[in-house]
Amino acid sequence: MEKYLSYIKKDDLEAIQLKLQELLASLHIFYSNLRGIHWNIKDTNFFVIHEKTQNLYEYIEKIIDVVAERSRMLGYDSEFRYSEFMKKSFIKELDIESTSNFLPSMQNIVCSIDEILKNIFGMRKLLDTAGDYGTANIMDDIMSDLEKHLWMHKAILENCNCFCHDEHESKYCECDTK
Template sequence: MSTENRIGLDSDKTKKLAEKLNALLANYSVFYQNTRGYHWNIKGDSFFVLHEKFEELYDDLKIKIDEVAERILTLGYTPNHKYTKYVEVSEITESEKVSDGKAAVNEILEAFKTTLKIQREILALSGEADDEGTNALMSDYISEQEKLVWMYASYVGK
């Protein structure tokens, strides 16, 4: 027998969603910090372009981190907040100091591939749970990030 949470969704299904959202939160947090590092350490001919692009990206990731954490809370669960837990859970690994623009962009492309995969899994789970709020959030993220993948991939000639 299932019970409903405070927004009328199946508690068992939202528990799975919250777990997967916490995994996304961990990946976003490591991705965010890596992008800060690229922003700080970028060198070379593309400095002015990439320095600004990396700042745009980490500003966006900061917003997404907050939105995902708030969605977890809306579902009635607690977002993880410890960076040690993020590193443990994240499929995106912490980046070493990267000053080469193409190397940084390639790492960003890999991070997007990871987050897109997780977001599609969340999208499927949210559909099963009739959770339109999470569904809309993931759908928006996926559309936006697929376009960014195209743009970053074009930069490195892929």
């Protein structure tokens, strides 16, 4: 019995698996960051942020499972160790201070969703070339959902009263969060 789907070349499957595991690692780090923001946020908008981050991390938890199970369908094991996630993730782990402040927290959420979307978009050419329409459909659904989350979180920052809006024509806050 073959370990992979017979209609997709093994080399293509291996490349897809690498991208899926990078995405899986990044989703896990993003999930952890969202939990940190959810628990630690201190702001006048606490209740809204607390609820929105919970909605988002619950969604991310679901897509983590979808991505991990897709790897299994392709014939590969799915990573589960945070030590490996830290090595493979394109999303960086937040420090405690940036999870309790509104601007760094919201900016991180926006930037993280944007990076995840860019990664998935970049994966699409590989999926189309390989003829992996099952993974492509899954990624399309995730992209559509994350685009809505990105829009909503950018909207939260549109009325930010920080100084950077006077200096930049950005759609969302670009304050230095470091």
